[in-house]
Amino acid sequence: MTDALSPSQQATRAKILDTAARLFYDRGVHAVGVNEIVAEAKASKLSLYRYFPSKEQLVAAMLTEHSDRIHDWLVRKTADAPAGPERVLSVFDLLIDWFAQPGYQGCTVVNTVTDTRADPAIAAIARRHLARYRHLLEGRIQEAGLADAPRLARQLLLLIEGASVVVSIDGTTDAGADARAAAERLLAAARQGGHPTVQAAG
Amino acid sequence: MTDALSPSQQATRAKILDTAARLFYDRGVHAVGVNEIVAEAKASKLSLYRYFPSKEQLVAAMLTEHSDRIHDWLVRKTADAPAGPERVLSVFDLLIDWFAQPGYQGCTVVNTVTDTRADPAIAAIARRHLARYRHLLEGRIQEAGLADAPRLARQLLLLIEGASVVVSIDGTTDAGADARAAAERLLAAARQGGHPTVQAAG
């Protein structure tokens, strides 16, 4: 095995990856060239193409690393919250803080899959990202002893992704709180155990 | 007033606009050049630049027209549905059909605002689009006699936008039904009049 990278090589690779992630997020994949990435990262194109065979694969590596980091962060942070429904809702509290960060422009995964519509590798990373997200939510919901966890997890994910989109378009963070309130109601309905419909409620 | 366009001029303009809308939706704004648009539309660049001063403004015109058309379509179709909560839910039925169309790649407004992140004109069109969407939902909710219409409208919009994103990434249409079921529960909770929380439900 000679394909292991030395510490300094890892540092160069990471520097390029971090710079690319920041620029891609700020302005979009198509609007940022490799020349700008290496200039900003104080690296050379030779280094970039040593670690990433093409711009496409640089984008894929960036997105994979980002998805992994977000997933680990969510797992760790929600584990700190008190058990029960509050732990499920803690996901929304994390997101509300995230949305409020200056320069928030929506979910990196969603933006990147939109930027690179024809790339099946990017699409696969995005599908995996959503699947892991649902898996995390489902686990937290089951821990809270709530029924119909798979469906609830899928529904909460809709609120999360919707809030991310609306926040980035509206420029306000209200959508985060709206999503949390909606999630609270959906969880409450599940705790009541029934499947009330509009008709049945009349 | 000599700035009115003759019927044949309107036809040329519309042909370019429709072709641009289709190509931009399929592959993204940055991935489609003006040469390809005029070739596909069987027009000339001279015609394109006669009616649209730049590619940016062509994109803006396309998005404005698209937003108007979607809004009119939603108003008209939901007006056909029976009054009451079912009319609110009819929005989701329309979207479920829409998501199932072959080649569905997400909401044009969201995709375009992601593609052209730095363009304030596009961002303004997108904000207006969401505001009209919320206004429509709010009206339908009020017609159904449900309380807390503004908040409910904002929450339903999160479900709609979230479902659009998830459908386009997952490649399945399940998210539409999930969004409808979640909306049904939120409407039922509003009809019960209370504001139940997870804590209060214990």
Next chain:
DNA sequence: TCGCGACAGTACCGATCGGTACTGTGACAG
């Protein structure tokens, strides 16, 4: 019949794109 204007088509412009080749330099191992 004549003339005007919208038209499709094409050649072209400068700029920028992703990607390659090649410089010289500095660090480190034998």
Next chain:
DNA sequence: CTGTCACAGTACCGATCGGTACTGTCGCGA
């Protein structure tokens, strides 16, 4: 001291970008 390797920097490649200029043609109104 010497060879090696990763490095930053730069010049360069063909291709494509948005946008302009200029053909010749067609249709319509006077």
